[in-house]
Amino acid sequence: MQNDQNTIVKRAVCFGCWLQAGVLATIEDGRVTGLKGEPGHPVNQGWICERSKAFVEHLYHEDRLNYPLKRMGARGAGKWQKISWQEALDEVAERLDQIRSQSGAEAVASVGGTGRGFSELFKVRFMNLFGSPNHANAGQWCSVVSRQIHAAIYGAGASRAVKQPCKCAVIWGGNPAESFACIFPQHTNAKRKGTKYIIIDPKYSETTGRLADHWLKLRPGTDAALALGWIHVIIEENLYDKDFVDRWCHGFEALKQRAKSYTPAVVAEITRLPAEQIVASARLYAASKPASIIWGVKSDMQGRNVTGITHAKCALRAITGNLDVTGGDMLAGPCEKANYGAMLEYMHMLPVGQRQKQLGAEAHKLWCFPGYEMVEEYAKPYWYGKGLSAGFLPGCHEPAIWTAILEGRPYPVRGLICGACNPLVAYPNTKRIYRALKSSRLELFVVAEQWMTPSAMLADYVFPITNWLEHPQLYTQTFQGSGSAAAIGERVVAPLHERRTDFELYRGLGLRLGQENYWRESLDKEWDWCLEPLLEELNLENSQDFARKQRWWSSPTVEKRYATLDPATGQPKGFATPTGKVELYSTILEKLGYDPLPYYEEPPETPVSQPELARQYPFILITGARFRPMHHSEHRQIRALRKLHPHPIAEINPETARQQGIGDGEWLVIETPRGKIKQKAKLTSRIALRMVESQHGWWFPEEIGEDPTLFGVFQSNVNVLTPDSEAFCDPATGAVTFGPLLCKIYPLKKFA
Numbered sequence: 001m002q003n004d005q006n007t008i009v010k011r012a013v014c015f016g017c018w019l020q021a022g023v024l025a026t027i028e029d030g031r032v033t034g035l036k037g038e039p040g041h042p043v044n045q046g047w048i049c050e051r052s053k054a055f056v057e058h059l060y061h062e063d064r065l066n067y068p069l070k071r072m073g074a075r076g077a078g079k080w081q082k083i084s085w086q087e088a089l090d091e092v093a094e095r096l097d098q099i100r101s102q103s104g105a106e107a108v109a110s111v112g113g114t115g116r117g118f119s120e121l122f123k124v125r126f127m128n129l130f131g132s133p134n135h136a137n138a139g140q141w142c143s144v145v146s147r148q149i150h151a152a153i154y155g156a157g158a159s160r161a162v163k164q165p166c167k168c169a170v171i172w173g174g175n176p177a178e179s180f181a182c183i184f185p186q187h188t189n190a191k192r193k194g195t196k197y198i199i200i201d202p203k204y205s206e207t208t209g210r211l212a213d214h215w216l217k218l219r220p221g222t223d224a225a226l227a228l229g230w231i232h233v234i235i236e237e238n239l240y241d242k243d244f245v246d247r248w249c250h251g252f253e254a255l256k257q258r259a260k261s262y263t264p265a266v267v268a269e270i271t272r273l274p275a276e277q278i279v280a281s282a283r284l285y286a287a288s289k290p291a292s293i294i295w296g297v298k299s300d301m302q303g304r305n306v307t308g309i310t311h312a313k314c315a316l317r318a319i320t321g322n323l324d325v326t327g328g329d330m331l332a333g334p335c336e337k338a339n340y341g342a343m344l345e346y347m348h349m350l351p352v353g354q355r356q357k358q359l360g361a362e363a364h365k366l367w368c369f370p371g372y373e374m375v376e377e378y379a380k381p382y383w384y385g386k387g388l389s390a391g392f393l394p395g396c397h398e399p400a401i402w403t404a405i406l407e408g409r410p411y412p413v414r415g416l417i418c419g420a421c422n423p424l425v426a427y428p429n430t431k432r433i434y435r436a437l438k439s440s441r442l443e444l445f446v447v448a449e450q451w452m453t454p455s456a457m458l459a460d461y462v463f464p465i466t467n468w469l470e471h472p473q474l475y476t477q478t479f480q481g482s483g484s485a486a487a488i489g490e491r492v493v494a495p496l497h498e499r500r501t502d503f504e505l506y507r508g509l510g511l512r513l514g515q516e517n518y519w520r521e522s523l524d525k526e527w528d529w530c531l532e533p534l535l536e537e538l539n540l541e542n543s544q545d546f547a548r549k550q551r552w553w554s555s556p557t558v559e560k561r562y563a564t565l566d567p568a569t570g571q572p573k574g575f576a577t578p579t580g581k582v583e584l585y586s587t588i589l590e591k592l593g594y595d596p597l598p599y600y601e602e603p604p605e606t607p608v609s610q611p612e613l614a615r616q617y618p619f620i621l622i623t624g625a626r627f628r629p630m631h632h633s634e635h636r637q638i639r640a641l642r643k644l645h646p647h648p649i650a651e652i653n654p655e656t657a658r659q660q661g662i663g664d665g666e667w668l669v670i671e672t673p674r675g676k677i678k679q680k681a682k683l684t685s686r687i688a689l690r691m692v693e694s695q696h697g698w699w700f701p702e703e704i705g706e707d708p709t710l711f712g713v714f715q716s717n718v719n720v721l722t723p724d725s726e727a728f729c730d731p732a733t734g735a736v737t738f739g740p741l742l743c744k745i746y747p748l749k750k751f752a
């Protein structure tokens with residue numbers, strides 16, 4: 001759009017978080033001067049948050065990385081040489097090739113986070129073609145893990161949105177007022193229209209305050225027990241949907257037996273909820289038609305119980321007949337009219353022999369290739385012959401990378417590529433990761449980043465990467481196959497300085513390592529191919545034409561897909577599972593060697609499981625809740641945002657604070673058996689007496705960058721306190737634990 005001679009407005013897609021709002025960007029004399037929400041956009045309806053608006057500062061910030069850097073001094077010494085992309089790519093490719101020829105491609109691993117480039121897509125393509133199965137990512141404890149469990153149980157992803165005519169919405173382990181800001185109005189509108197809300201959260205949140213008809217303040221980490229308690233009530237009181245169960249569920253009797261012992265009294269004892277509240281909430285959920293259980297990230301962060309909780313939620317949706325009905329929980333499938341997923345990642349090019357070497361695959365099969373292949377066997381024919389799971393799956397087990405570097409088990413990892421991720425802050429057990437990144441056994445550490453972070457400080461090469469104003473942002477769900485919609489934003493300005501997209505990094509390495517047949521000549525060409533089926537149908541020239549004219553496309557809603565007839569067989573399609581039904585008793589989990597039914601186990605570090613330790617560390621630590629305006633470990637250097645949220649915050653109850661001698665706004669120390677950090681105390685009766693909620697993602701770009709300070713990475717970073725050993729990981733998926741954990745708290749000493 002051209003407003004006047006020197007002012008242009010472009011239609012971008014915000015990638016300040018995974019919601020990906022529609023944004024109108026104003027460019028005056030070639031410079032971006034303002035961002036605002038695009039009116040009527042299906043995601044955000046014209047609203048954007050403060051984080052999105054601050055991307056103008058992000059674009060022009062003086063601390064953005066602008067040139068490729070090569071380490072000159074010791075790792076972490078902060079001595080860098082600016083080099084050209086050409087030189088950097090040549091050198092990195094040569095060293096990767098050397099490692100591959102000496103130790104096999106599996107000796108190169110990669111790590112990723114929430115993805116500031118194109119999430120995992122091009123990195124995974126590069127890794128598959130290079131021959132390494134070892135890419136780890138934060139999806140193992142956020143969202144993707146949940147999606148994979150859903151895929152095993154009923155062959156589709158998890159529900160995220162509330163749709164009319166929902167009568168009862170259960171927000172289980174999430175706070176969308178903070179974490180899903182631009183779609184939160186969906187909830188307030190639904191509430192206005194009469195939807196009853198059950199909020200399950202140990203802590204009173206803004207979401208609880210604005211939506212809850214029932215707040216279930218359970219003991220942290222006991223969600224799976226509560227879910228089994230609901231299943232018990234619903235079955236024992238005959239509140240389940242017999243027709244759906246008879247026709248479309250596998251293993252109902254086994255589920256009934258499993259839930260039998262989870263009586264309201266037993267679950268009350270485990271969760272510390274009143275038995276009457278457990279019964280009343282189960283009845284409300286079961287009696288409301290349709291009802292929805294909405295995904296919440298906290299279920300994905302509870303280590304050993306992750307599969308148990310998610311499986312139980314899937315079972316609840318199914319036995320109450322709420323699956324794939326509008327207002328209930330629709331099957332979340334991919335976009336039929338896109339080329340997405342494994343085909344973009346050339347998954348088939350990774351040889352079987354290399355798949356078998358994937359780190360952690362023996363212990364955590366559902367997350368790794370064995371489970372992925374079983375899920376895709378049924379998902380691929382069901383979902384348009386293209387499959388369901390891509391992007392982050394199948395990953396290797398994240399902690400296994402550090403073990404392979406430090407101990408050479410089961411074989412050494414000698415090279416690591418880190419794609420727009422800050423593992424020292426974002427992954428559990430910071431101190432172990434620090435040792436691994438500093439280790440001489442790690443011979444090559446390459447980072448693609450927008451900023452110099454604590455992790456990037458330890459790199460051998462750093463590549464400067466664009467943000468979403470500098471590249472055409474394709475809706476991540478479209479290319480990953482995790483949403484039935486397509487959207488793309490315009491490139492607002494050309495990349496500044498020598499920043500490039502991460503596509504160019506991985507393509508550049510790929511071309512130097514024999515992958516020339518698998519990379520299109522530009523990112524635009526990749527997106528053209530991804531959207532090709534839609535471009536033809538909508539009579540659009542290319543992906544940027546889509547961005548300008550179409551903006552958003554979503555497939556028509558198909559209800560009860562399982563009952564629709566498959567033209568090939570004339571039979572109902574059923575579900576994309578081995579039995580064609582919702583697997584209350586999972587044959588995939590059984591074959592992989594895990595508990596085939598929803599389960600609960602006491603978390604490994606609570607006063608119940610570790611009474612001795614609890615005498616020394618008497619408080620319950622939880623972490624990982626999203627908070628505005630930050631996004632994980634990002635934005636601490638953005639002035640507009642840091643002004644709004646200058647310090648790391650730990651929430652504690654005023655009575656606890658009084659007993660411990662901690663004042664509001666004062667620094668306190670949080671200590672676990674693994675280490676200690678400081679954060680600022682916020683006293684609030686929203687949190688229970690014995691609980692501490694510590695914010696994640698903190699480091700300080702204003703601090704000294706050189707090792708060992710590394711921008712204060714050990715000062716307030718909660719992952720100094722978190723574990724990553726097998727005892728804390730979910731058996732099937734390897735998901736790690738971000739709470740509950742035991743801690744002690746005390747005031748930071750003051751001498752002035």
Ligand code: SF4
Binds near residue numbers: 017018048049180181
């Ligand atoms: S919540 Fe904010 S950062 Fe996330 S997509 Fe919406 S506007 Fe962008």
